[in-house]
Amino acid sequence: MNRRFVSKVLCLASVSTLVIGTMTGCGSSESKATSIAQIKDELVASTGAMAAESVFSRGVYVNYAKDAENPDKTYFYVFNGDGTGSIEDGAADTSNYFEYKIGKKDVTFYIGSIDPIEEKFTVKSSEDGYVYGSFEDGLELVFEPVSDVEVDSFNATNYVNEQNGHDFVYHDANGWSVKYDPEVITVNAGGPMTTFVYTAESAGTNMITATYTVDKNAEESIKELGKALGDKAFYTEGIFPGTEDVKGYWVVLNPEEGTSGGYVTAMARDYMEGALIFEMDGHFGEDEENNMLVSDTLAGIVDSLTFETK
Structure with missing residues (x-):
């Protein structure tokens, strides 16, 4: 948990206390809970926005479903750091070029060099280089940074083969x-x-x-x-x-x-x-x-x- 996120949590606690103190005796408990929930949602959204602007630096990330047990870890996103990259499937031995733009709350991918397909990834959180979120289908995904690899020479197929001794x-x-x-x-x-x-x-x-x-x-x-x-x-x-x-x-x-x-x-x-x-x-x-x-x-x-x- 980074310092900026801790600040958000402390802010959330302070605001929640202020709201409770201000509203005591001035409305129903239901309205109090609603107001507090709204404030929490706004702060969580703000935290996500902060994460979206700071994730996906130049590097290689392996992508898999958050709830998957023992994921294969053969599917990679390579970010060149200049707004371009590629999706590498180490099992199928395929590669697909993409361009991307990072917004406040999401990352928009333009996949394919001809007639690119637009896909939007919403960042929920990030910690220690790991990025959590989902595309529009709602499936919770993890982008895990891959260490000790070179972006320019990364080969997903050979990386996976090396892990498996092939x-x-x-x-x-x-x-x-x-x-x-x-x-x-x-x-x-x-x-x-x-x-x-x-x-x-x-x-x-x-x-x-x-x-x-x-x-x-x-x-x-x-x-x-x-x-x-x-x-x-x-x-x-x-x-x-x-x-x-x-x-x-x-x-x-x-x-x-x-x-x-x-x-x-x-x-x-x-x-x-x-x-x-x-x-x-x-x-x-x-x-x-x-x-x-x-x-x-x-x-x-x-x-x-x-x-x-x-």
Whole structure:
């Protein structure tokens, strides 16, 4: 309970005493109770107005029903601090942009970037960063601040997955996504190229490089990679991972005895006026069990491919 709220309570007590003293012998007990109730309502409304003006600073809040027992805590509101934000569903892996305006008693959300839907949230109270209130449907809600997260890089899906011990999800700006284990994989994203580097114990470098290019189609891209790998590389075709009917092109170079154990598997598909290529570069050591663990981890990333566009 903050100092300003305490002042309101003391004021309420003083005013109630004044009203009772003033009205003694001057009316019915019913009218006294009505007057006191009105004063209380006005002060509570004033407290709510004060709360509405000071809540929802820049940050991330998890949203759930006040009366829920053991809420899932997978639904988030991200406030950028500039009148914009997003609603992030960590279970459904969705995001929805919004703008908002804070009034004296409520917060108005304009949800969606195209034909936004207006929804008004009335603040009932706030304490220790927690915000309590309801939208127009009357359901009492809690906005609980989430600590130790960065607003600019917050990812609800990965936050929820981390809490549950599940793999993270990487979403690429070009409309595809994969899952990966953050304990052993580091993602480096930038421009048309993204790398997934295996960071646990292994023999040599083990990584996947995902590249989008508009310079060549899928078949041309694979043939170019094959030329660089030499005569021992071979080619195959099949259905590209993450699709049901999209043709994919492969080039493979297996490890040779007496070498560092390096191998390459690259695959490509025609994609958005160009080609999307996944190149797996790995090394086999003497520990066969570890070799299998590393290769399965990298293969699992590719096998988890999903596409937002065809």
